[in-house]
Amino acid sequence: MIDATDRHIIEALQSGLPLVPAPYAVVAETLGLDEGALLDRLAKLKSRGVIRRIAAAPNHYKLGMMANGMTVWDVEDSRIAELGAQIGALPFVTHCYERPRALPDWPYNLFAMVHGTDRVEVEEKRAEIAAILGDACQAKDILYSTRILKKTGLRLKKKG
Incomplete structure (x- = not known):
């Protein structure tokens, strides 16, 4: 089970992180959290197996890997x-x-x-x-x- 804040975090991140120098700070601000609280919740979601990872999903074809x-x-x-x-x-x-x-x-x-x-x-x-x-x-x-x-x-x- 996840609470409303965890759900909002997942919804905010499921389309990707913003391409800025401090992406977690930006996401935290949009959710009304501080960056440390966001990172703590992400670590707990990961340790509980709710999320497995946050990773790039490149399009290999666009990278020339045909x-x-x-x-x-x-x-x-x-x-x-x-x-x-x-x-x-x-x-x-x-x-x-x-x-x-x-x-x-x-x-x-x-x-x-x-x-x-x-x-x-x-x-x-x-x-x-x-x-x-x-x-x-x-x-x-x-x-x-x-x-x-x-x-x-x-x-x-x-x-x-």
């Missing part, structure tokens, strides 16, 4: 945490997570999103991932994006 591929890997269960952390730390991987397999058709349990200016660059990055995974990987594939489907998080409807 090839986007979700690389999928069948990694030994005993090594997925260790190897997943290594893959997720790569500077060119924007999302990395473990998912359950859907056997027999889908043996993949590690997913890593890779962006590049073209498919050649994405394939080079995929080769780097494959080298890290080594013998712990039994199968792999890549699913290329054809369009952007969603670039926003959950949106709360304003009350009243």
Whole structure:
């Protein structure tokens, strides 16, 4: 449960922060809070799992990253945490997570999103991932994006 102030904070931030030197101060002022109170509430919302993060959601196509591929890997269960952390730390991987397999058709349990200016660059990055995974990987594939489907998080409807 969130109170009215938390709801107003989420509504104020869900479309993004203002592009100014002190964005939290501006948001706090519009809500009638001081910046410290806003930051404290955000930290509590995050610790309770109400919000996961505040992050930029760039349009990769507009940044010149015209090839986007979700690389999928069948990694030994005993090594997925260790190897997943290594893959997720790569500077060119924007999302990395473990998912359950859907056997027999889908043996993949590690997913890593890779962006590049073209498919050649994405394939080079995929080769780097494959080298890290080594013998712990039994199968792999890549699913290329054809369009952007969603670039926003959950949106709360304003009350009243």
